[in-house]
Amino acid sequence: MNTSMLDQVGHSTLGYLEYVGGLVIQSGKTIRALPKTLPLFGNWTRWRSAIGQMLAVGVEAIPMVGIMAVCSGFILAMQGASELRRFGALQYVIDLVTIGFTRELGPLLTAIAVSGRSGSAFSAEIGTMVVSEEIDVLRTMGIDPVEFVLAPKFLGALIMLPCLTVVSCACGILAGGAFMRIATGTAFGVYLSGVAHSIVLHDVMVGLVKSLAFAAIIVNVGCLEGLRVRGGPDSVGRSATSAVVKSTFLVILADVGFTTIFYLTGGH
């Protein structure tokens, strides 16, 4: 009984270690292949593929990220106002929304939206390529699948996630302003000058650095889940679900890590 339990714990631990090891190795390979996707230095076909990924990961996600940020900005402003009103500190809603979005909600909401949209898409696309032997075809041609398939996705996400984060922050902060206008009659100009006062370049940079790390997590988890597909179409579906769950979990875990580091180093 005890041996069996120990066995299970051992197997699970080895499974997790194998997964993390695979993720680290694949990330290293993808980063090494990244220069080959750049224009001028690299291969034009890869760059064209990366532009396609930027459209899919970034441009097509703008409405979703924007709506999520507007709703969250409105909610944050409402919740903040309901508490701060009691202390007569309604003007701090502006700081709450601005700092909340630039440091935290902007990058996190964007990463969760992209993880749901593109993480699953990466996994399903690569999983289908595995099932239909397209990845094997690339290998037997002597073409590295990491360079051909993964690197353009990585570059696309690395460029677009920070852009989407900026869009998300802007939408969230503007939604806060709309709430303040409706609820308290604060003029939009006054709100924006409050935003300009409370926004800090350091916070914006922290948010952008976080979004780069989140992009790396989403792409690598999505692609690894796709490459681990074995069997038929049902395993492609499972891998897509798994990609979303694991990348969202790892994004939140990474966010905790970043926030702790910045908190301990006095960055916040």
Next chain:
Amino acid sequence: MDDPAISVRNLVVSYDNRRVLDGINLDVARGETMVLLGGSGSGKSTLLRQIIGLARPESGQVIVNGVDLSTTNQKELKKLHRSMGVAFQNAALFDSLSLEENVALPLRELTRLDESTIRLMTWMKLSVVGLADFRKLTPQELSGGMKKRAAVARALALDPQILVFDEPSAGLDPIVAAELDELILALKKAFNMTVLVVTHEMASAFRIADRMAMLYKGSLIAVGTKEELQNSSHPRIRQFLDRVPDRIFQTASTRETLEHYLEGGLL
């Protein structure tokens, strides 16, 4: 055999403690067409993956064009892959690319040829398989047989010394399958390539093979010419050639069991 194109020595492969290939020894001479026969689950796809370098042997050696796949590095493996064309069972064409782009892919990725030369070479390869007029179509617009021929054109793109086919006739009607057999024969005659074909279609195998090897439960039970296999008295080979089933479904017994179940008994 002097300097074989493919040489497999004491190859052992296991999955989850289950031995899939058990001490395989096989040589394929240069310019020869070797057909690898075997039933479902006999290990022929596993052997094929070892020979085309998609998996490393657990023990034993796989030597292709003088390169030992068990010890070679990625750079050498890439170089070897350029001398080998593989046509997969499901064609495995890239759906987002046109037929022309699929065939041009290895040329664009692995050579420094200019675009006009690539286009000319692509047209030539597609002409060889009779698909030049369909080059602008995408894989979704092609029939099963056309997809397989397109996969052959792509496998031929870099003028390989070794051409490998995984189940070329699977899923095709007899006429299209026969056309594909003739294409394999014509390619071999025209380019003098070493051809390795994995199949369980006997008619196709006897049409194209110079020699045949038969796998059964992870072991090679016969390697020889068509005539040698045809005249073999090995019970498993006879069963395979004469299409004798392993078990006959007992319809009477099935009926009795069902009646028993319907009367309230247990299955």
